[in-house]
């Protein structure tokens with residue numbers, strides 16, 4: 726393995742895409758998304774699932790947290 730940077734993988738159950746966003750789990754738990762680890766404090770989402778989250782929360786989330 727020559728990769729040095731660890732890529733975060735989407736935390737949605739059944740998804741193995743590279744995560745692009747990190748969000749508070751509170752926001753994600755308000756949506757229909759099912760997470761691999763519901764006990765985590767922050768959630769990593771891929772582009773597609775971030776889109777779904779944004780739709781379901783009516784855009785009421787910042788692009789990045791932390």
Ligand SMILES: [Zn+2]
Nearest residue numbers: 735740771774
């Ligand atoms: Zn995903």
